[in-house]
Amino acid sequence: MLVQKGKVLALVGNHAVAYAVKQAKPQVLAVFPITPQTTMLEKLSEYIDKGELRAELIKVESEHSAMAAIFGAALAGPRVFTATASQGLLYMTEMIYWVGGQRVPLVAAVATRAIASPWSIWDDHQDFVSKRDAIWVQMMAENVQDAYDITLMAFRISEDPRVMMPVMMGFDGFILTHTMERVEVLPDSVVDEFIPPREFKLIDFDNPLGIGAVATPDNYAKYRKKAMEAMERAKSVIKEVMANFEEITGRKQYGLTECYMCEDADYLLVGMGAWVGDMRVAVSRLRERGKKVGLLKIRVFRPFPREEVREALKGRKGVVVFDRAYSFGSGGVLSLEVKANAYGLTTPIHTVVAGLGGKDVRPRDIEGALEDLTEGKLEEERWLA
């Protein structure tokens, strides 16, 4: 397919995602308002009200019910969508696992936000990473364009029969949800072709099934093993979908990870989410000063790109992982993932915990930590707090 030129719009992240959702044509949505996701819900309501999106929006009384409602809707066939953040994501946790365990294809956007107590409406990744074990594909956007792109790809990945799994698209609260950026959007007809009609349907009156019936221990273990295998298969499906998307849009998609200036790098910075943009700046500045540094962006958190990460770590003199979420009593969540895949390698891996509860992190903060790494001055774990 030739590269398809769509319109160029100026959109805030929440509206870019809403635009992608509109183009994916879900038939049932259930969304509960929560900062910083709410303006997406408002935009979706507006699309439906104007007839631009032919869907039912169930105005549920909680996030638990939002996930429950789209779960029920998805079983009957239609494409579905929800979005939430922070406390909302925690409140729907039971249903997040329920949907994953049942292997229901659907898409949820998470406008990442810190978790109370104390109250914080600002960005970090603690909500997003807390769903790592729920049998969901989890991808995280770097900028508004990326959030639009990933949302479209999420529907296709989710509904691929080789995957058949829910997909979570994370994008940083306020930093992306409320920031206006240039976004290239695809023509509707191209999206129609990119996301084939959904074929998943479990409610069939001629073939009545008990969906989610009790599984005895042997069977339960069998289903979990199948989910593990599907998650592994998802890696190649995600790459395939990204390659196809790149072909259509002409926008480089990279895959599960992206390596920036890291070919000859002695020192590697690892990050995920919106601050990867600042990391690019930090790396470039240090390169200008002759430091051989590079950046590894984690774009897909589940399935975790084990092979790519391990490969990227090899031969480095030092690695620093920037973490916006922490497992108290253990370590930075992304750091733990990276370390788990560095088994047997001698590369020292440091952690910088930063940006919690929206605490400002500037390129110079990142640059400083990275420079300290190159000079052997970075602690094993540093908190920017």
Add this chain to the structure above:
Amino acid sequence: MIDLSEIPVAKPAKGSAGKTGTWRVLRPVIRYDKCTRCRLCIMYCVENTIDQEPNLYPKIDYDYCKGCGVCAQVCPTKAIAMVPEVK
């Protein structure tokens, strides 16, 4: 299209909990000479284990009857006796 072996689902089956007749301690026995074919036992059997014969008399499916005794209680002519199962 969907590979049903991938996902936890159950299909309709008689005896989903096995031959539940083995649970029985007391066995309902119909005295057909007393039966008036009123169908109350069929209507109220909570397990759906009493069938109606072509001659309209009730017949208990002992493979699945759990022996609860509801049929004996609702029978207006006391035509169903609960007899201990002897092994």
Add this chain to the structure above:
Amino acid sequence: MMFLRGNAACPGCPIPKELDALLEVTGKKTVLVVPASCTSVILGDTQGGQPSTVPVIHSAFAAAPAIASGVAASLRMRGEEDATVVVWAGDGGTGDIGFASLSGAAERNENILYVCYDNEAYMNTGIQRSGLTPYGAWTTTTPSGKKEFKKPLPLIVAEHRVPYVATASIAYLNDYQSKVRKAKSIKGFRYIHLLSPCPPGWRFDAGLTVEIAKLAVETGVWPLYEIENGEFRLTSISKVLVDKSKRKPVEAYLRYQGRFSKMTPEEVKALQDYVDKMWEEIREMTKK
């Protein structure tokens, strides 16, 4: 037969019959949404199969009305509005943990038939008190009897101004099935509250299930009624029970059940007074 024999229900448990009678009316095009409860177990497993001959969606404890809302929306999208979406939930799933989502679905007037089969405690976990356990009843968490009265759930749901609310009993199958039939013909949120005696939980002989259900109605403890578009109407034999002399004393209902065996005469009187007062309120409602 819509609900197949040989399932995991306890001997004397009315749930399989209650479901069979429901499905006989709603038919093949029914989706059952079932939150955690005894029925989750009765519905079999992925290997042995399920007794239901219609699609079932198993649900987390608090999620059933929301799941059903989603199913109803999808069926509308599929143009299959002739199908009936049924929530089949116990008293705990309805009146306690699932109460918010029940209220939400009722307020939105979702196109759902909600049936609460009320066995008056958390029976599946082994008889713990719920908000719908009656006054005086023993459970494993009310060893000397419950001190609070039963939450009046059908009336609370009716206060949501939904098109149809009814109570029903396994002992009055025709009344139950005609209410299901009427509910099926109405669009919007419909609610049937079905008293469902539990032999092990209520401590009575398994053969007495129907008798106990009948006594609940005859003593006036469980009035049979329906509220259609706000209009209250007693049904079946409850119609004559407004006259107290026609009602059996509640003691006749209590005496067969071990769960009430520790009630003092004062407590029995308190329950009798409660029932009599409820009937005075019912008398007022029938006048409207």
